[in-house]
Amino acid sequence: MQRVIKMKKILYLSLLVLVGCVPANKPELSPGNGTAPPPFVPHPYIPKEETVDSLVPTYSSRNFDQMIQILSKVTGVHASRAEIRIAVSKVRSQLPLSYDPISYSTFNHISLTSLVVQYCDSFVTDQTDASGSILGIAEADPAWPAKISQALVNRFAITEVSQDPFLQTALNEIAGIMQVNDIITTPYDYRKKVIIGCTLFLASSYFSFD
Amino acid sequence: MKIILFMFVLSTELWSQSTPELVIKARRLHVSLTGTLPTKVQMQQTISLLSQQRAREAAVKIIQEDENFYNVTVKSMVTPWSNKTSDHSKPLNDMTALLLGFIRDDIPFNQVFYRDSLYVFRGTLIGASLSPALQALLTEPEILFVSATGFRNGPSDVLSKNETAGARHQFLKDNFPGSDRILIKDPKYPKLRFIISKYAPDRNSHFEEAESLSLDLSNSNLLKIGLQSDYLYSDPKAVSGILSTREFAKAYLQAGTNRAGIAYIVPHMFCRTMDQLKDGTLSDEYVRKDIPRIPGGLETTYKNNCVACHTGLDPLSNAFAYHDYYNATGKVLYTPTTVVAKLNATISNDDTQIGTSVSDDYWINFWKSSLNSRMGWGTTNEGYGLFSLGKMLSETKQFSNCMSQRVYEKVCLNNIRKLNSKERDAVVALAASFELNNYNMKNLFAETSVSCKE
Numbered sequence: 245m246q247r248v249i250k251m252k253k254i255l256y257l258s259l260l261v262l263v264g265c266v267p268a269n270k271p272e273l274s275p276g277n278g279t280a281p282p283p284f285v286p287h288p289y290i291p292k293e294e295t296v297d298s299l300v301p302t303y304s305s306r307n308f309d310q311m312i313q314i315l316s317k318v319t320g321v322h323a324s325r326a327e328i329r330i331a332v333s334k335v336r337s338q339l340p341l342s343y344d345p346i347s348y349s350t351f352n353h354i355s356l357t358s359l360v361v362q363y364c365d366s367f368v369t370d371q372t373d374a375s376g377s378i379l380g381i382a383e384a385d386p387a388w389p390a391k392i393s394q395a396l397v398n399r400f401a402i403t404e405v406s407q408d409p410f411l412q413t414a415l416n417e418i419a420g421i422m423q424v425n426d427i428i429t430t431p432y433d434y435r436k437k438v439i440i441g442c443t444l445f446l447a448s449s450y451f452s453f454d
Numbered sequence: 455m456k457i458i459l460f461m462f463v464l465s466t467e468l469w470s471q472s473t474p475e476l477v478i479k480a481r482r483l484h485v486s487l488t489g490t491l492p493t494k495v496q497m498q499q500t501i502s503l504l505s506q507q508r509a510r511e512a513a514v515k516i517i518q519e520d521e522n523f524y525n526v527t528v529k530s531m532v533t534p535w536s537n538k539t540s541d542h543s544k545p546l547n548d549m550t551a552l553l554l555g556f557i558r559d560d561i562p563f564n565q566v567f568y569r570d571s572l573y574v575f576r577g578t579l580i581g582a583s584l585s586p587a588l589q590a591l592l593t594e595p596e597i598l599f600v601s602a603t604g605f606r607n608g609p610s611d612v613l614s615k616n617e618t619a620g621a622r623h624q625f626l627k628d629n630f631p632g633s634d635r636i637l638i639k640d641p642k643y644p645k646l647r648f649i650i651s652k653y654a655p656d657r658n659s660h661f662e663e664a665e666s667l668s669l670d671l672s673n674s675n676l677l678k679i680g681l682q683s684d685y686l687y688s689d690p691k692a693v694s695g696i697l698s699t700r701e702f703a704k705a706y707l708q709a710g711t712n713r714a715g716i717a718y719i720v721p722h723m724f725c726r727t728m729d730q731l732k733d734g735t736l737s738d739e740y741v742r743k744d745i746p747r748i749p750g751g752l753e754t755t756y757k758n759n760c761v762a763c764h765t766g767l768d769p770l771s772n773a774f775a776y777h778d779y780y781n782a783t784g785k786v787l788y789t790p791t792t793v794v795a796k797l798n799a800t801i802s803n804d805d806t807q808i809g810t811s812v813s814d815d816y817w818i819n820f821w822k823s824s825l826n827s828r829m830g831w832g833t834t835n836e837g838y839g840l841f842s843l844g845k846m847l848s849e850t851k852q853f854s855n856c857m858s859q860r861v862y863e864k865v866c867l868n869n870i871r872k873l874n875s876k877e878r879d880a881v882v883a884l885a886a887s888f889e890l891n892n893y894n895m896k897n898l899f900a901e902t903s904v905s906c907k908e
Contacts, residue, residue, distance in 0.1 A: 308543060309526045310489040316668070317490055317522070322643060323668035324600045326610045336543075343868050402497050403477055 308339045315360065315446065318400045319367040331362035357447050364442035368435055376431050383434040392438055393419040400445055418444050476501050483509070486865045486903050487516045489526035496520070513900040521672040523899075528554050529671065531864045535722040537705050538714070546665040547658050547701035548572060554671055555679055562893040564853060568844030570693045572682040574653040575664050576675070577636030584623045591637055591647060592619035601649040602663035605629045640670055655686050655700060656784040692777070692788035694840035703779035703786040711744060711796055712774040713767055719847075724829070725856035732762035733824045740769035740818070743800045743809030766821045768810070772797070773817040773843040815839045819846060828852075851885075854893070858885040861898050866906035880905060 312332065316323045323332070338355035372378050379395040381388050397405060397415050405411045418441045480500035484492040492500065496516070503512035517523050532553040534540035555573035556566050578587045597614045604610045606629045614622055626637070630649065638648040650663040671677055682698060683690045696702055697715065706714040721727050734757070741764045749755045778787045778794045797812040818836040821829065832849020834842060847853065858881045859873065866877075873881060884902055891897045 307489075307530055309530055312668070313522050313526050314490045317493070322646070324611075324646065324648065324666075326600075329610060329666060402481065402491050402494055407474075407477060 307343060308336065311339065311356065311359070315363040318446065319363050319442075321363055321366040321370065325366060327362060327366060331359050335359050353447075357443065360443050360447045361439065364439045364446065367442060368438050372435070376434075378435065378438050383431060388434075389419045389422040389437075389441075393422065393441055396438075396441055396445055414445060476504055479504055480512075483513060483903055484516055484520075486868075486906075487513060487527060487899065488520045488522040489530070490520075490522045492516075492520075509904045510900055513903045514896075517896050517900060521670050524554055524558055524672040525668070525670065527864065527899075528557055531860060535719075536701050538718055540722070545658065546661040546671075547699075548574075548661065549696050549699040549701040549705075551661060551671075551677060552696055552699060555677060557895040558672060558677075559674065559679065560894055560896060563857065563895045564848035564893045565695065567695045567697060567847045568841050569695050570681050570683055570690065571695065572680050572685050572699070573677050574660065574680055574685070575636070575638060575650065575669060576678045577638035577648075577650070577652075579633065579652065580623075580626045580630055580635045580637055580649070581633050582627070584620060588623065588637065589619045591639055592622045594645070596645055597622070597647055598645055599626070599647050599649060600667060601629075602666045603651075638669065638676060640673065640676060642670065653685060655786070658701065686786060687788055689788060689790060691790060691839060691841070694844040697840050697844055698777065698786070698788075700779075700786050703777060704784075707774060707777055707786075708779045708781055709796075711742070711771075711799065712777070712794065713771040715774050716767055716771045723856060724847075724850065724852045725859050726829070726852065728763055728767070731766060731821065731826050733766060733821070733826060734758065734762040736761075736765035736820045736824055738765050740772070740810050740820075741765060742768050742812065743798065743807055745809065746801050747808050766819075766824070766826065769818045769820055770843070771817075772812050773815055773837075773840050775812050775815040777840070817843055830855075854885040854889050855882065857893075857895070858882075858888055858898060858902070861895070861902045862906070865899060865903045 312323050315321070321328060323329070335355040335358060339352060368378055373380075376383065379392060379399070381391045381395065385391065393415050396418065397411055401408070401411050403411065405415060421444060422437045422441045477497070480497055481492065483500060483504075484490075484496060496519075499515065500512045503509070503515070529546070529550065530542050532550050533542045533544055533546075535553070536547060536549045537544050551573040552571055553566055555561075555571070556563055561569070561571075578585065578591055580588065584592075595616065598611055599605075599614060600611045602610070605612055612625075614625070617625070626635075626649070634652055634654070635649050636652045638650065640646065640648070648664075648667050648669060650667065650669075651657075651659040653660045669676055682693045686700065687693055687698070692698055697719075702715070706712075706718055717728055720731065738761045741761060745756070745760055745764055745768075747753065747756050749760065775793045775797055776789050776791075778789070778796075779785070780787060791814075793812050793814065800807055800809075816836070816838050819831065821827075822831045822835050830851025832846065834846040834849060837843065837846070862873065862877065862881050862884065867873075884898060884905065887901060888894070888898045
């Protein structure tokens with residue numbers, strides 16, 4: 245009987261040790277080298293305070309109205325023009341409804357680019373004079389890619405090139421892409437290249453970095 | 455020449471003084487308020503004001519001068535309120551035009567629930583005869599006619615170079631013979647003449663066509679305020695702000711039981727879901743007959759679940775007892791003294807038929823004395839019809855809080871995520887200021903944009 249009681253005591257103490265709760269009047273069990281383990285202090289739960297700055301979104305995708313108005317504003321092409329309305333009616337249902345950039349897909353990007361191409365086509369049409377020069381630069385000018393890209397950036401950018409390193413990079417990129425395969429045989433080729441340069445610049449405005 | 459030189463020097467000076475931080479701040483302020491990028495001139499003006507620590511003035515200037523504040527930001531904020539799915543791509547309509555117009559014209563925004571107003575585009579009717587007003591619009595040497603629905607032989611715009619006013623009028627009559635179109639001139643585009651359907655109480659084409667032509671919503675000479683009692687209802691008692699607009703009726707009163715009018719406006723404009731308003735402690739004396747008392751054979755389901763919403767919702771939605779929307783005709787119908795039949799519908803397989811019969815448009819707010827007193831209700835607590843219900847809704851503190859929250863989410867967070875605890879505190883402070891400033895939404899936008907973008 246005494247042996248049973250002794251076994252129960254040992255079992256009881258073992259359980260207490262396991263849960264880290266040894267009665268105060270009992271001798272503490274040492275790990276074997278004679279030193280007592282540090283008392284267990286439960287770590288209090290302190291919720292981390294959310295910092296506002298870290299959570300303010302720094303970028304988001306633009307919605308449909310924003311895109312139309314931005315493109316109209318920078319190109320000066322009114323959204324009521326027939327060719328724009330046709331393009332808009334084609335892509336309206338293909339632009340994202342959410343502002344969350346995670347929802348942005350290649351599908352959205354293609355539809356946006358087709359809309360930008362139409363705006364740029366109308367813009368270039370408006371900027372072409374009777375002699376065929378676009379933005380005041382003649383196709384015969386050998387430096388036309390650099391001059392056209394400079395004119396596009398001057399027209400569309402909201403800051404000065406000297407103020408914004410991104411603009412200088414964009415300017416070089418656009419000029420470089422327009423320069424590639426620069427065999428221009430007809431005014432149509434020249435016009436097409438300017439539309440490509442315009443599209444390159446404006447299609448990147450889909451995301452708002454603000 | 456001296457002035458041009460001075461302006462050039464001034465602008466160069468501003469750019470040279472502007473730090474990258476100021477440029478970023480100016481761009482953020484502009485994008486948050488208009489949803490679009492600023493022009494170089496706008497950037498210079500904003501940077502100049504920000505460098506003088508006049509951020510609020512900069513925000514006010516953007517709001518007052520950039521049309522995209524209305525055409526983009528305000529429109530995309532209020533459009534989700536006009537449909538059940540909170541879809542912000544729905545077309546412009548009489549409800550969203552009213553909400554937008556109240557913001558533009560500095561009308562206290564809590565009056566959207568009860569004031570007799572309707573915003574429509576004003577133009578000159580293309581009638582059978584050539585009126586002096588129409589003649590004035592058709593006499594300029596070169597005009598581009600733009601129609602949202604297109605002309606008879608296909609194109610949607612037609613250039614008229616040297617025709618006389620009479621010939622142009624004949625051309626318009628041939629293309630639009632029904633005398634249901636109006637001609638609109640926007641002073642910003644003097645050569646363009648926009649052609650849209652005139653306002654009609656049975657369809658939304660007037661607003662949809664105006665939107666497809668990107669007509670400027672910020673121009674108070676184009677989108678003008680009028681009275682619902684002149685356009686929609688013969689009885690002025692039917693009118694109560696957005697609650698009696700055609701689009702509201704189409705979205706929330708079509709079929710159903712007219713409870714949706716309350717059930718959806720609460721989450722949209724009071725930022726509370728019906729689940730948050732559940733209260734099972736109230737009397738069910740106004741719960742209607744279409745709610746089964748023993749659903750699925752379990753009376754406890756009714757007592758523990760159903761009543762929690764319906765005890766408060768049913769007595770409030772009785773205010774819509776005389777309003778209905780007929781899809782076949784596309785019209786809102788107001789039948790004073792005759793309660794719409796669907797409010798007294800019963801359940802065919804429930805023999806008990808227990809429930810209140812709605813006999814008039816009397817409503818009472820049980821939520822005022824319950825857990826939902828935290829909504830901050832005003833003095834009005836019961837009444838007859840929509841007007842008094844609209845007054846009650848307009849007095850609610852939660853409306854101010856919700857508008858501040860909606861503006862904060864739109865301007866500061868671009869609707870990407872919900873508010874955190876610190877932002878909720880900021881919203882409460884902005885709501886107090888909103889009430890102090892006589893519910894002026896433009897002021898709320900300006901203060902909010904400065905508070906988070908500075």
